[in-house]
Amino acid sequence: MIGIPNTRKRFKIVHELPKRIRLKSLVLLAPDLDHNYLQASVESLNGVKSVRINGPAFSIAVEYDGTPEVRSAIIETLDDIPQEAFLKDNEREHNVDLIDVGARTAAAAATPFLPLPVQAATSWMLGIPGIVKGLETLFTRGVKIEVLDGTVKALSLLRGDYFTSNSVGALLCLGEYLEDQSEQKSTDLLKTLLKPQVEKIWIEKDGRELEIDFNDLQVGDIVVCGPGELIPIEGTIVEGDGSVNQSSITGESVPIHLQPGDATLSGAVVEEGTLKIRADKVGAETGMARINRYLESSLRSQSKNQIQSAELADKLVPLTFGAGLGIYALTGDLARAASVLTVDYSCAIKLSTPVATRTSMYTASKAGVLLKGGQALDNLAAVDTIVFDKTGTLTKGELKVTDIVPMPLYEEEELLSIAAGAEEHYAHPVARAVVNEAKEQGIQLPEVSGVDFIVAHGVSAYVDGKRVLVGSQHFVEEDEHVDCSYMEKKATQLRNQGKNLLFVAMDEELIGVIAMRDELRPEALEALEAFKDAGIKRIEILTGDHRSTALALAAQLPPVDAVHWELKPEDKANIVKELKEGGAKVAFAGDGVNDTPALVCADVGICMPSGADLARESAQVVMLNEDMLTLVEAHRIALTNRETLSNCLWSAVGINSATLLLAGMGKISTLAAAMTHNLSTVGILGYAAMKTSSANKPQEYAKEIQ
Structure with a gap:
């Protein structure tokens, strides 16, 4: 990690109301600070209602419930930003607002009516920052979109076509603003899911173990955590030792061994042993550590589709640049070359993937299924075999x-x-x-x-x-x-x-x-039949039950292709491995600690809402309610997302290629080419958001994301 400033006590309160506080710090200007991560960190605190970060003004405004405890938690969180909030080679957002858009649009509209010297001075003043950014990008990152934009502005200015230069600048600014808004809205929708849930915990008091509400925990209480359980507090181990998985906090996948005297992190999971932990921090103070793997995978990690789309987009930028140079070499026409250079494939291709993916994840969550990142969505769409653990999954789990x-x-x-x-x-x-x-x-x-x-x-x-x-x-x-x-x-x-x-x-x-x-879920048969209709080729049931019990259940579910009984955890994982080795794309649905090996082994691990903490941590997909039909809906959303991304890709390639061809033939002006490109990009992003948000309430979600 590089360039990480010391953030301790760097934030200063500049304005405060009973339920709103605004703070400033130069740390917000750090180039490698992930604003999404920091914003979600504060939003995850109990009592916080909304967070807004203004990067250029290096300020953050927080609305909360007005209690002193939450106020202190906000300040503590900001004054102790963890290292994982800083990303190496983090690319900043455009940071364009409506004032920028309005100012550039007004300047472009007024250009024809200004004296020539004023036109020139104004246009060069507005164009130079984009040209400088293009040169900087060329030497640091190669031929990217910023190089194309800077070259278009430079060619227009050199030709004395000030109206075109300013108009293109205004269109680019508007396009950046709309792109940012689309992506930010999809990100904001996901962040609404990050609030920690109230939970019950076990404490030891007067030699007895008692179950209490998490909110009733006091500093100094002894919390008891067994295998498969989430550690809910930051504290110190006073008795016991065991293996603890801290990957949701530190990103380190290898479990560590903890013993008396060692500190614990809230959000870690006990894999082996039983720990008695003295609570050192409780309530909102543990909010930062409780930002789990879902935050990281949802807002940071990229799916294979997103990586491939970005790679394709990056490869097409030099193609556009080369086409522009080739047109100029053949025709000597700067205007025609500038028109070609306004055509950029990367915006629509790069941005449609995160917008569609995040909107799909939000839509799935509203339908009752939590997807941990874009790769989970991709994997769910590719599944052709589903393996179900019996108890608590196909059955009610209410024995x-x-x-x-x-x-x-x-x-x-x-x-x-x-x-x-x-x-x-x-x-x-x-x-x-x-x-x-x-x-x-x-x-x-x-x-x-x-x-x-x-x-x-x-x-x-x-x-x-x-x-x-x-x-x-x-x-x-x-x-x-x-x-x-x-x-x-x-x-x-x-x-x-x-x-x-x-x-x-x-x-x-x-x-x-x-x-x-244990009774079969009433919707189980309907759900399995729906999976078959959706293209799932094979459905199997795994259980630790006796043969006769397993066969009695399977007889009630005709879509099931196979049932396995009297299984150990490693047996379940081995069956999943065998299916994968046979070429199947396997999803495994379970809910217990004993299901964890199979959940990890499967292409997609699915955990039921009442599942053990270790199972929830291990799974890529977590159901939020007990209705199995919601899982069918999530699978449909994943398939829709895959189809949408394919349509966005080919639409972007088709429209931009046609525009490139017309620009190269001199059939459209630089301004018309820029307008076509930006409008098509915004249209494709709108389609991506609309299509993937239409699972339950199409009009409502489409309005939210637009």
Whole structure:
């Protein structure tokens, strides 16, 4: 990272109202500062309503709820801008406003009525900055759009055609303004999704673990975070050690090992181990660290389509420049050469991709699906195979306990109490079903310690000093060597009824079995049929359930091509890999920590709204509500985006090529060529925004983005 200034305490308050504050700092002039990132950082704070950065005036205005806590958080965030807010080789926006457009338009309109010396002086004064910028670009970045613009102005000025020079300058300024507005509007739409959600967290108090609302957390509280959970605060580890993934904060993909005394970052995810963390910062103070990978991938990263479009656009600029020089060499006509040079392919091609992509992502979010960046959108459009985890994805994930079968010497209530106590901290549909049943029966849960989640198998915990195991038969019988033969006949009967089984053991002896049933989502069949109609070639189901339970479900879903049962996490990932090796473009939909390997392995990982934090972090696509038809809609939006980008590309190439040809033949003037180019660019951007924002409420979203 280069050129990163020391921003500590550099912002000065220049104006303040009860709910609005404006600050200034020269750091806003830093060439490598990413204004989008800084703006989103402040907007992500709870209580902040809007943020506006004025780069040339090096000021930032923030509207908020007026509370002292939020005011302090805003100032703290600005005075401690992190390194990731600074980008190497960051290209600045045009920074054109309506005043610039109006002034240049007025100057162009008045040019014919001014005395010749005044025309010349005014035109050269307006044209020199563009010419200088073109020369600077030529020597630093090569032949880019700025070189074309500067050359057109220079040729017009040298010919004494001051009206054309000023008119072209006004058109370019208007085009830049409209392009900036289109792209900024699509970016602003995405930023509305960055507000952190209120969440529940576990704290340790007086030797007990309690679940509280995140907003009730106090400095000094001890927060307990287990595997797969998001660390919600910035603090210090006081007990436990484990592996933590901080990629959403630092960008470093390799998990780090943390132990007592180490500091934690809010937004990181615990992959292994259980950590007890003393809260050093709470509430809005952790807002900066809570800007997760979604911000980076949405506003920064480029999809392959965007990169390819930019590369194509850059290759076409020298072609236009060479054509202009060739026309002049053949005809000696500066006017005709200038007309050719006004034609630039890059604006429409480069800008239509981010506008369409960001608008599509926003439209998908309004439909109920969050896409983490343009590449997720591209990948979703390319998918031809979808693999679903069963529980919580195709099914409601709202398991209901149907049978409680204790071993002799144990009562149903005792068995349920022990199982629910061990499962209470586990964010999984099976665990929720057991805990909810205990609460409905008014059963007091025992105090539990030493909870350990064995991914895809079950839970190990200590209840009243005795080790309790709760999980699948495979986990209890084969992994932990507990004899389950006594329950074999009853277990077979329950499975044949399509029920899921949970085996409970204590001190290495089976104490009972709990059966539950999960209903198919009512829209599941319709969604799978819609995917088939949309061109999805293959649909498969993966589950850790017993064979009979899995087949009972698959029988209700005719579009399913294959079902796999009794799977471990690595088995799910291996099936996804095999499909990919066979040439398929695979999407995997799941919701648990045990689904993470498959989510990472798939071309597109899709996480359900109730998914574990680690699953949400690993997925490229996160559903915002439980309706599977929203995923069908997101797939349609992705296909529409791909079609729109193709249409934008060929429209830009076709219109600009025709304009180039007419200009080269001398059929249109420099002014007409510039007007055609700029109007076509704005039209293509409008089409990109309109087409990709029409998923749910076409007119409403089209107005928002225009």
